[in-house]
Amino acid sequence: MDAAVLAAKGASFLVRRLGLGGGTALPGLVALRLDGAVVARLAARLGQGCLLVTGTNGKTTTARLVAGMARAAGLRPVANAAGSNLVRGIAAALCQAAASDGRLREAARALGVFEVDEATLPEAARLLSPRAVVFLNLFRDQLDRYGEVDHVAALWRGAVADVGPAAALVLDADDPAVASLAGEARGPVLLYGLAPGPHSLPAPEHAADARWCPSCGGELAYDAVHYAHLGLWRCPECGLARPQPHLEGALEGRLLRLRLPDGSQRTLALPLEGTYAAHDTLAAVAAALALGLPWSAVEEGVSRFGGAFGRQERLSLRGREVQVVLAKNPAGLNQVLRTLCGRPGRLRLALFLNDGLADGRDVSWIWDVDFELLSGRVAWAVASGSRAEDLALRLHYARIGGELTVERRPVAALHLALERTPPGATLHVLPTYTALLQVREVLARWAGRPRFWEEAAT
Structure with a gap:
């Protein structure tokens, strides 16, 4: 042995x-x-x-x-x-x-x-x-x-x-x-x-x-x-x-x-x-x-590639489609925003900003993200996570338009965002790394999907 x-x-x-x-x-x-x-x-x-x-x-x-x-x-x-x-x-x-x-x-x-x-x-x-x-x-x-x-x-x-x-x-x-x-x-x-x-x-x-x-x-x-x-x-x-x-x-x-x-x-x-x-x-x-x-x-x-967890991952939930995309630094998040802005219609967003060790304690990087790309493209947005207020301030200065709500609690933020998303529409969830682990666990449970390590083993 x-x-x-x-x-x-x-x-x-x-x-x-x-x-x-x-x-x-x-x-x-x-x-x-x-x-x-x-x-x-x-x-x-x-x-x-x-x-x-x-x-x-x-x-x-x-x-x-x-x-x-x-x-x-x-x-x-x-x-x-x-x-x-x-x-x-x-x-x-x-x-x-x-x-x-x-x-x-x-x-x-x-x-x-x-x-x-x-x-x-x-x-x-x-x-x-x-x-x-x-x-x-x-x-x-x-x-x-x-x-x-x-x-x-x-x-x-x-x-x-x-x-x-x-x-x-x-x-x-x-x-x-x-x-x-x-x-x-x-x-x-x-x-x-x-x-x-x-x-x-x-x-x-x-x-x-x-x-x-x-x-x-x-x-x-x-x-x-x-x-x-x-x-x-x-x-x-x-x-x-x-x-x-x-x-x-x-x-x-x-x-x-x-x-x-x-x-x-x-x-x-x-x-x-x-x-x-x-x-x-x-x-x-x-x-x-x-x-x-x-x-x-x-x-x-x-x-046959179906994506990795939290990397443009799609889940069907309560008649809505939820797309989860990890957003952990300016270069990556800018690309996510450019991709989203290439789609028709106004966006429904739930953004999560944490400052855990795996995220980095310094969240000043959000000021290098081109959130201005979202101007006029957002129906509404929910800012959540341990640094939700910092994120909301950045979005405010970017003048993204649409209603902006701050809800620090991730589960409550997901509930709120799903309630605001009409059936047949898509909710885009953009979390930092530790927030991804939190929200993906909740979404997978609600959608009846395996946890990320169980999917990784298949």
Whole structure:
């Protein structure tokens, strides 16, 4: 018997039995306390190795897409699909996948697909010795925890330098901080990116976080912007510029037209809306190519993708449709707002702003969000969460129009918003991370849906 694995399984059972959560982190912490080498030991038994996905936004969606592609290819993904992305969450996922003696079931087909917190990447890469690492983007997030993006970029450069020469780096060419990691690579690099199109902006948004050249520090210029600081960037001072992607996508509505590394062309129907969803899908396709998965598995994985919890998740409730979209930083929330504003009619919104440790105590980031996009587009809005008043003040100054109500209590806010939403209409719920865990639990119970960790296990 494997004591660490047994302890983790016991902890998971108790946490869920007592209704204390999904057991996606604590079991891993217990296992690590008993055996600090449990992650490296179990990961070494993954017959197909493992893939890591990191970045500020899009980790859960991208990792789930890749896991679906791997499953379609006949592999058995082992994943922290509920989004617990510190080392303890990875440990919990590995222990859950293992038998009581520590052996992995169907080990020869097992592929680890782990989303990894930005600051956790160096430790995770050292423990897991990945086959490939996907870098999505780097935005300002949780300022009181990580500081500005330069700090995380430095952590990533160190991690890349330590990754083995056999590991592939899958990099977003549209993000200067991510694309520049190619210079640190010891092994193969696969770059992906979007072509300019109708979705493009002429200049970076106010919330853009990487306006400076990663090489010389000069201010970057853009020929096209996808969102935030992602786009066709170049440095007028030193000449560094966005590299040509090996995998490039052209966004046409809900279609993504791809040019593959071999020059062939394919088309995928996007499973989610928005430019950021196109980037996540591109990243997942690039990861699948780096892993050598067949194209048929890529297509099947995308077509069967139902979304991750709280990421454009839709629930049917009392004759209304409720769409839940995580909104945790300026870059992500701006994209959510742009997507919503592209729909006809006035919007019904329930917004939740918390300042828990997982959200970041500093909520000043809401002043960098372009809530002004909502002006004249809102039927009514409910502001809730531990910092509901701060959120309401920001919405007031944005002059979004419509009735604005403050209700700090999340459950009461949901009741109020649902009562105001007529049958057949859609309520858009936009929570920060800890608020997502609260409101999604309530909505799932009302809708008769599984809890998020139960859905993640399917």
